[in-house]
Amino acid sequence: MAASRTFSIIKPDATRRNLTGAINSKIEESGLRIVAQRRIHMSREQAKAFYAVHAERPFYNDLVDFMTSGPVVVQVLEGEKAVTAYRKIMGATNPADAADGTIRKLFAESIEANSVHGSDSDNNAAIEIAHFFKEDDIVG
C-alpha cells in the first residue's frame, strides 16, 4: 500500500508544557514518519485562514486567540493511511471522550487546548499542508 500524508499541529498548550518530544515519540511509535516539521508562531492571519472552515462557529475567535497564544509545531506525517492512523492516535477532539493511551487523553487540557490537530481527510490534508510547506520542504 502506498504511503499517504497528513498534516499535524502541536498546539500552544503542548509546546508551553515542553511536550513536543513526547508527542513526536507517540507519532513515531505508531509507525508514522515526520517528513517535515517547523516551529512557528502563527500570525492571526494564518490562524484565521487555516480555520476559515470554522469561521461561523461560536468558538472561532477563541480558537484563533489560542492558536496565536504561543509557538506551535507544524508537521507533515507520512505512512499507510496517514489521516486515519493519526486520528486514531490523537483520540477524540474532546479529551474527556478520548480513548486511553491517545495523545489527547494523555496530554490535552480541554476541547480547545487539545494539544494536537490532524487533518480529517486526504483532500484537506493536501490543502492544510500547502498552508505551511512547499513540496521541497518535505523529505520522506
Ligand code: CMP
Ligand atoms: P482541531 O482539530 O484543531 O479543529 C478545530 C478546533 O476547534 C478543534 O481541534 C478544537 O481544539 C477547537 N474547538 C474549540 N471548541 C470546540 C467545540 N466546541 N467543538 C469542536 N471543536 C472545538
